[in-house]
Amino acid sequence: MARKSRQEFPVIAVDTNLLLYALFPQGAEHTLARTALLRAQADERGWGFTVANASEFWSVATRVGGERAPATPAEAVAFLASLIRAGAQLWQGQADFGLRLLAIASRGEILGRRIFDLQIALAARDNGATEIWTHDRGFVAVAGLRVFDPLG
Amino acid sequence: MAIIMKTTVEIEEDLLRAAKRAAIDRNCTLREMIERGLRRELAAGAKPPAGIAWITASGELPRGLDLSSREAMWEWLENRGKNSQ
Numbered sequence: 001m002a003r004k005s006r007q008e009f010p011v012i013a014v015d016t017n018l019l020l021y022a023l024f025p026q027g028a029e030h031t032l033a034r035t036a037l038l039r040a041q042a043d044e045r046g047w048g049f050t051v052a053n054a055s056e057f058w059s060v061a062t063r064v065g066g067e068r069a070p071a072t073p074a075e076a077v078a079f080l081a082s083l084i085r086a087g088a089q090l091w092q093g094q095a096d097f098g099l100r101l102l103a104i105a106s107r108g109e110i111l112g113r114r115i116f117d118l119q120i121a122l123a124a125r126d127n128g129a130t131e132i133w134t135h136d137r138g139f140v141a142v143a144g145l146r147v148f149d150p151l152g
Numbered sequence: 153m154a155i156i157m158k159t160t161v162e163i164e165e166d167l168l169r170a171a172k173r174a175a176i177d178r179n180c181t182l183r184e185m186i187e188r189g190l191r192r193e194l195a196a197g198a199k200p201p202a203g204i205a206w207i208t209a210s211g212e213l214p215r216g217l218d219l220s221s222r223e224a225m226w227e228w229l230e231n232r233g234k235n236s237q
Contacts, residue, residue, distance in 0.1 A: 017220065017222075017225070023207065024209050024212060025208050025209070026212050026213055029219075034206065038204060041204055060225065061209065069211065070211040070214055071209035071211055075207055075208075078207045079209075082207055083204060085201065085205070086201050086202055087202075089195075094180065100179065112223065113222060113226040113227075117222055125178055127188065128192065135220050136220060137220050138222075138223070139222070143177065143179070144179075
């Protein structure tokens with residue numbers, strides 16, 4: 001029997017910016033992000049996002065800063081719940097996640113807020129993701145996780 | 153906390169070797185690889201997921217928020233917090 005390559009078992013991870021673009025109706029990115037999420041949802045390979053993505057999404061979507069929050073908590077949770085009902089998985093890091101995260105960050109000399117890229121990438125890979133879809137222009141991935149910009 | 157059980161299974165040699173190589177590539181254990189595969193297989197047998205029921209925010213993305221850079225996004229979150237205090 002032919003040996004299967006790991007590319008036959010990929011899972012798609014979607015990054016926070018795609019979730020936010022899809023929630024808010026402004027800008028050209030909105031339609032493109034929704035199209036990307038529909039593509040991910042229709043893909044037989046499976047898809048999901050990490051708890052860290054959900055937390056970031058929440059931080060931005062419900063942020064209050066002198067004016068009303070861009071989205072209500074009810075809207076934010078309904079949006080994420082809709083994706084999960086549509087088959088998106090919500091991932092956490094697996095065993096020894098924190099120690100592995102810090103070790104990779106140290107080896108890779110990851111600086112500042114880019115640790116959050118690494119946190120997301122590692123948790124996604126822990127759950128079988130081999131691709132992350134993001135519109136981030138400088139996403140720091142980990143070995144075995146391909147970065148793809150569906151809006152690019 | 154989950155109870156861990158030992159079991160013995162026979163796996164095709166090529167498949168096992170490929171799984172071990174993939175585990176090394178992904179910096180995880182063979183056990184984690186097997187668990188993920190089982191979870192995915194079990195999920196695949198569940199009823200098909202619904203379509204995405206789109207929820208649209210009533211508000212707008214704040215001006216000055218750059219989502220194409222996580223660094224910029226976090227900077228916005230932190231500065232916005234200072235401005236609102």
